[in-house]
Amino acid sequence: MKKRLILASALASVTLWASAAQAQEQVINLYSARHYSSDEALYNDFTKATGIKINRVDSDDAGIIARMKAEGSASPADVILLVDAARLWRGEQDNLFLPIKSATLEAAIPANLRATPAANGGIPWFGLSTRARLIVYDKVKVKRENVDSYEKLADPVNKGKLCIRSGSHPYNLSLFGAVLEHLGPEKTENWLKGMVANMARSPKGGDTDQIKGVASGECGVAVTNSYYLARLMRSNSPEDRAITERVGVVFPNQSTWGTHVNVAGGAVARHSKNVAGATKFLEYLASASAQNHFANGNNEWPVSVGVTFDNSALKAMTAGKPFKSETIPISAVGANQVKVQQMLDRVGFK
16 A cells, blocks of 8 residues: 555656646747847747747847846746847857757858857857848939948048948947958058048937938938838838938948848857757747748848748849848857947047
8 A cells, every 4th residue: 555655656746747847848938139029920920830838028138138147047048039249249258048959050040140169069049030231322412332332431422421320339330340350450440430530420319310311311321220221111101111212222342242231149048947949949930931020020131041031122122132241250240349349439439
């Protein structure tokens, strides 16, 4: 009788353990810097396909990194989504990500759009979508050939014409970090100094404000991420569409190193309690259906190999043809941010 009770107790313990493990597999905690309402459908589709529920905490990139550092090993996070290369690099340097091995992700994501493998062969983070850093210009007052490269933003021909957001914004830090990788320190600092000399006004506002500044005549040329322009192009507002009709768009450096692209990416949290579920979620985000969602839902460029998409605005920007993008490692762009910030301080780029 006593043996039967011990056996029953043991079986009950195993059953409870199995139930707890199964429950854990059915939930992942997501810390996300993506604030796009269109992503709700993406998360719901994942839950429908896998049965895994997503608990989400929203913040910006810096807030997520600060929170994870404060939580330490007690952090409940399983998956991290960030929207800037420099911040992905920062999270990796702060040891916040768990390098993982996934044949699915490694086959889908090009090597230059993911982190360098760690010592154990695992990869700390993967790019999941990109945004091109474009130049928009006044089609009446500015010649396209005078703004067809990032370098020409500092050319005296564009004096008093340039509008741009803060140099310390992550989007610009990543662009400037890429230029540093291409041109080297001396030429990059001279380039930044030339842009300061060419500004129509002090840096302010977001990327949409820069586009509107060109359309209104306040600026002759500006810098913007592609998805801000695509939003205006696809807007139901006649005023928004009218803005895009007044500006020209350039994918810079098509005859040299290619247009800079910033990356939104994901990682498994260092102290994840559900590594399998977190990995499955990242693999889902690299699938054709999710990649199409990034393109159609939020006007981002897919990164997975062989994925096609249908987004009229993105296709209109390139006349339906692929554009040449730079191929330098995203991790190198992030690593340059400290040097770039020091340059910005020296040249007075606010």
